[in-house]
């Protein structure tokens with residue numbers, strides 16, 4: 001997909017994220033809107049994953065460690081044909097498999113996540129398995145910057161460089177806010193690039209809403225032979241809806257009727273800009 005097509009797709013995904021969060025009256029709005037451009041580029045440009053090859057041992061693995069932003073993942077999986085989009089009308093309803101965190105009961109979900117700090121360790125295991133099985137698939141995991149204080153991430157980061165896992169790519173959706181406040185105030189992880197480099201990783205920072213920059217970063221993997229790669233995606237929590245941007249309230253805020261209509265109007269306006 002070219003830049004314009006990806007940008008239009010992102011706007012469409014943002015509208016659907018809001019639609020299903022409003023329908024469920026629950027969800028992680030801000031963090032889903034911050035990571036959706038990353039998921040868009042992953043699923044429409046990078047990953048060798050489809051409903052047809054999902055049981056193949058050769059498929060790429062995508063593990064969404066920031067599992068609370070499952071709405072972004074579900075919307076993209078539906079778009080890629082893993083399940084009919086109408087299924088999302090059952091999001092968070094009694095007995096639905098479409099719950100508030102990824103579960104393998106949903107087609108296309110690689111791992112159950114949601115307890116933060118698990119995606120990177122599981123991804124390291126998958127990347128080691130690829131080596132042992134002599135497979136060329138890549139493993140990708142998406143983390144939040146507020147997730148990084150979990151100690152398991154740093155054990156995994158050490159292990160990844162120890163085993164020279166250059167088939168592993170972690171992406172940090174660095175929207176600088178977490179659940180209770182700015183990440184820098186809750187538990188500062190900056191300077192993130194220096195920390196990961198000192199753990200033996202190769203690091204690139206990009207604008208996480210610039211689909212072209214994301215494509216270029218993913219296309220140049222591994223950043224260094226013999227090292228795991230980290231993409232620091234600088235993003236805005238709530239991106240695309242002005243009154244949701246950079247606001248803690250929207251970590252798991254659900255828009256009311258008027259807010260939803262206003263958000264859709266804004267997104268429709270940005271769709272027109274994306275078309276030109």
Ligand SMILES: Cc1ncc(C[n+]2csc(CCOP(=O)(O)OP(=O)(O)O)c2C)c(N)n1
Nearest residue numbers: 031068114115116144145146147177178179
């Ligand atoms: C082990 C664990 N501790 C606490 C939580 C509760 N929790 C849910 S979201 C969140 C903040 C995560 O922040 P970040 O990773 O930056 O997410 P984003 O801002 O991208 O939504 C927390 C602490 C959790 N899901 N798992």
